[in-house]
Amino acid sequence: MRVIGLISGTSVDGIDAAMVEISGTDVDLKVELLAGATYPYPEALREQILAVCAGAALSMAELAELDDAIATSFAQAAQAIQTDRPKAQLIGSHGQTVYHRPPDVQVGIPQMGYSLQLGRGALIAHLTNITTISNFRVADIAAGGQGAPLVSKIDAYLLSHPQESRCVQNIGGIGNTTYLPARQSPHWEDKIQGWDTGPGNALLDLAVQHLSGGTKTYDQDGNWAASGTPCQALVQKWLSHDFFQMPPPKSTGRELFGVDFFQRCLADAEPYDLSDADLLATLTELTVASIVHSYRTFLPKMPDRVLLCGGGSRNLYLKQRLQAYLSPAFASAPLPITNYPLAIPVMTTDEVGLNADYKEAIAFAVLAYWRHLGIPGNLPQVTGASASALLGEIHLAMAQPPHDSIDSALAVSD
Numbered sequence: 535m536r537v538i539g540l541i542s543g544t545s546v547d548g549i550d551a552a553m554v555e556i557s558g559t560d561v562d563l564k565v566e567l568l569a570g571a572t573y574p575y576p577e578a579l580r581e582q583i584l585a586v587c588a589g590a591a592l593s594m595a596e597l598a599e600l601d602d603a604i605a606t607s608f609a610q611a612a613q614a615i616q617t618d619r620p621k622a623q624l625i626g627s628h629g630q631t632v633y634h635r636p637p638d639v640q641v642g643i644p645q646m647g648y649s650l651q652l653g654r655g656a657l658i659a660h661l662t663n664i665t666t667i668s669n670f671r672v673a674d675i676a677a678g679g680q681g682a683p684l685v686s687k688i689d690a691y692l693l694s695h696p697q698e699s700r701c702v703q704n705i706g707g708i709g710n711t712t713y714l715p716a717r718q719s720p721h722w723e724d725k726i727q728g729w730d731t732g733p734g735n736a737l738l739d740l741a742v743q744h745l746s747g748g749t750k751t752y753d754q755d756g757n758w759a760a761s762g763t764p765c766q767a768l769v770q771k772w773l774s775h776d777f778f779q780m781p782p783p784k785s786t787g788r789e790l791f792g793v794d795f796f797q798r799c800l801a802d803a804e805p806y807d808l809s810d811a812d813l814l815a816t817l818t819e820l821t822v823a824s825i826v827h828s829y830r831t832f833l834p835k836m837p838d839r840v841l842l843c844g845g846g847s848r849n850l851y852l853k854q855r856l857q858a859y860l861s862p863a864f865a866s867a868p869l870p871i872t873n874y875p876l877a878i879p880v881m882t883t884d885e886v887g888l889n890a891d892y893k894e895a896i897a898f899a900v901l902a903y904w905r906h907l908g909i910p911g912n913l914p915q916v917t918g919a920s921a922s923a924l925l926g927e928i929h930l931a932m933a934q935p936p937h938d939s940i941d942s943a944l945a946v947s948d
């Protein structure tokens with residue numbers, strides 16, 4: 535089945551679209567990437583989304599307009615990825631997260647989670663005339679889960695290995711990992727783990743925008759940070775935050791690792807008289823140290839291999855620091871020195887045949903495909919949901935194509 539997956543994540547750097555050919559079910563899942571592309575939002579829309587993610591108030595009229603604009607942008611992305619290609623039979627659209635509240639059990643009275651992704655599937659289905667599945671997180675949350683991370687089941691069936699254990703580490707705005715035991719180990723599926731590790735690039739991007747006066751949006755290849763030196767005292771201070779000690783299941787977002795956290799980082803750094811590069815190196819170190827800290831704290835053993843994906847997998851400095859943390863007798867770390875017998879190899883998912891840039895878009899194509907087949911998409915041991923759940927709401931394409939062309943429908947909605 536030819537399926538389009540669409541997602542814009544917490545970096546709000548554009549709509550990732552992947553057109554894939556999918557066959558099989560779960561244990562025999564086969565996915566072929568036919569095309570992948572990223573379609574930037576119009577700048578004004580991106581700014582508005584970032585403001586809402588940072589807590590800006592919205593009237594209901596503004597919310598309606600924002601949902602219209604995001605859904606139209608997603609429909610246009612779906613249309614664009616099909617240009618000169620066979621039409622897709624199904625769309626899986628994650629939408630754009632604008633708010634995420636994990637379940638809260640600390641207050642004594644359990645509070646259910648809540649997660650809002652804008653870009654309603656019904657409008658995408660209408661504009662594209664392709665059945666569209668969207669709103670994937672709510673069923674898991676209704677079952678008491680975190681609603682994230684949802685890629686873990688896809689990671690399990692596309693990236694697990696018969697003999698070696700692996701951590702699949704996404705480094706987007708937020709970082710999240712899936713631990714995959716070797717498939718030959720008994721009950722390997724029950725032993726899959728996953729959680730949000732904390733900041734990925736979100737704090738880094740905020741720092742680059744701040745330090746560059748808005749002329750840059752991210753640290754290309756990590757070159758700027760690479761010219762600085764991380765301040766381990768600050769990394770240790772930030773790593774003491776409750777989130778990093780919290781056992782899984784756990785998820786997070788820009789609500790925690792966003793503008794306010796970044797402002798506190800700036801204030802904490804004042805007394806250290808850091809250069810711009812030192813600050814970027816220190817925030818990069820926080821991402822790396824939080825990842826390794828979570829592996830050491832929550833896994834039964836360290837993985838045999840780490841596979842990176844997401845935009846942060848292109849940050850060569852970050853990748854180098856992560857490899858250093860996962861190598862023997864790593865000296866200058868805020869974490870206790872642990873002697874690994876051998877370095878744990880750090881690679882990207884590209885090197886095992888799965889495109890690191892479009893992995894999340896591919897994942898939502900698979901989740902839509904599974905919803906279509908009636909296969910649950912969540913892993914309760916990852917999200918904390920009380921049961922497996924069918925993820926996503928189905929919006930059927932009209933039986934008859936729209937009277938006018940899709941382009942005129944999109945043009946009307948511009």
Ligand SMILES: Nc1ncnc2c1ncn2[C@@H]1O[C@H](COP(=O)(O)OP(=O)(O)OP(=O)(O)O)[C@@H](O)[C@H]1O
Nearest residue numbers: 543544545706707708735752755844845846848849
């Ligand atoms: N070549 C590069 N060098 C350094 N960083 C990069 C590079 N390319 C992308 N990035 C980083 O990756 C980010 C985008 O990553 P990605 O698209 O995976 O995030 P996302 O999917 O929006 O986030 P999330 O997975 O949290 O939803 C950019 O904002 C930037 O920080």
Ligand SMILES: CC(=O)N[C@H]1[C@@H]2OC[C@@H](O2)[C@@H](O)[C@@H]1O[C@H](C)C(=O)O
Nearest residue numbers: 544631634682683684685708710894
């Ligand atoms: C609410 C939300 O959008 N969470 C994202 C975010 O970005 C990375 C991490 O936090 C992950 O848990 C999740 O997305 C991926 C696609 C997931 O659900 O697996």
